[in-house]
Amino acid sequence: MSAQLAFLAFFGAAALWFAVVVFRTHSMVRSALALLFSQTAVGAMFLVMQAEFLGVLQIMMMATEMSVMAIFMVMFMMDPGGLGAMEMTHQKKRSLWAGGLALIAALGVSWLGNWGPVATQLALPARQTELLGIELLGRSMLIFESAGLTILTAMIAATMVAITPLEDEPKKERHHGH
């Protein structure tokens, strides 16, 4: 069991280190990819904790999400390469306090909490995946379906918000071509 502890510590340290890099680097692409590697390390922690399906899913999803994040960073930032070393923060001190307090509070609760006996028996990965499928399409079907519906609604709403309204389009440009 000590191997599990060692790997958990390793990937956890990687996740934390990359998380700190996200807000310390000036290059926006580096920042997005640091977040990606932090999330990948979290996925690796899932694998260490023997939740194989979730780990692989996390690793797969985050690669896409964070790459999309990177291109939005490049689109919206004044200095995406970070060559100008711009200051992009505000209320830094208060934020540090808030983050530190949240950290200490969460640590305190986790250390003081009475967690009871720790489970040792675990289903094999193949069986786990099967059980998760049964859970998804059985007892939790309604929740799962609403999650799917929510994401569809969000996609449509986000697209609606993002596209230019027709009346705002400059009319001249549209007629130029013809």
Added chain:
Amino acid sequence: MVIELLLALGIGAGLFGVGLYGALSQTNLVMIMMGVELMLAAALVNLVAFWRYLHPEAMSGQMFVLIVMTVMAVEMAVGFGVAIARFRSRGSVEMEEARELKG
């Protein structure tokens, strides 16, 4: 055995702290979203740790993780939708310049 649970929870706490700092201190919408993603990742770590070390027989624990992953995706979609609209109308997604939203 319980030391692994505590380690995982500690890492979750660390990620949450870093994420909260980022969400509060950054001036750019996309960077704030990164902070939120980190906080959600912290929640994921905790959920998987609880599932693995406390209730590995209850698959609803893994189910909850899937829902949080959905929330992450929804947050990204809506956040970028708003960011694009904001960038179109105001030319930037800096939070300091969004004071008129105070009303």
Added chain:
Amino acid sequence: MSWLIPLIALIGAIYLLAVIEGWSLGGAFSLARPARAALAMIGQESTKTRKSDALFYQAGPVLLLVAGVLAVAVIPLAPDIILADMATGALFLNAALAYVLVALIMAGWGPNGAYAMIGGWRFLGQFLGYAMLIVMPITAVAMRAESLMTTQIVTSQAGLWNVFYQPLGFVLFMIAAQALIFLPPLDLPVAPGELAGGVEAEYSGPQLLVFRLARFVIILALAGAATTFYFGGWLGPVLPDWVWSGLKTMIIAAAMLSVGRFLPRLREERFLALCWKLGIPLSLINILVVGVLVLVVPV
């Protein structure tokens, strides 16, 4: 030692593939040419661009190689010759190949060159097109096998290969595979002749060698995936099982390498429109058809 045989097979297959590509593009069949070209690249100077993001520049090709090797790891050459027989093998293949995108963005952004950067972001656009087309056909394959394990997917095709059982899914998968490894006609990220090599443009020397090597590994991973998912993996009469899977993989890889010679390059937004308007509905239909077949036809 179970990892040694797949590794030797991988290296041999890469070399053979390099020979085949030289044959198909240059017209000359030469067994020694890839080795000579590789030696030349090792000796070449590794140029650096001004104000490059050195970390990404170095890490891009390496990450590409790692992604390829991880993807190969879940592909079985025979029932017992497989690096990692994971319970979620088919999903893991996807996860590993998603990092091709990350690697190309890193390699495109790193050198601080216009062509490279355009190539990297172009691949992100291409990814938005093919991403669903690679996941949804695999879903249909896993539905028939009732498992995500690659070995079990192969054994599920003992009655009838998936290429006949779900031909629609196969076609979509191969288009997505061609886009994933940016081979012509979907080679926009590198686009020789139009983007001056794109992502590859600023690389030279050993790093270019790693990049090219990684490309072959990923082609093999995709051809191996097509073999596993659609051509019954190691299943076949007379010959030993590893010969069958190796043969099928090499034929598919050779086809992937040479199909671009007969087709014009597809523009990015046309590819995206085709994928979203035609590809996704078709892959949903594929899932539906396979679902009905699994219930009704006992093959």
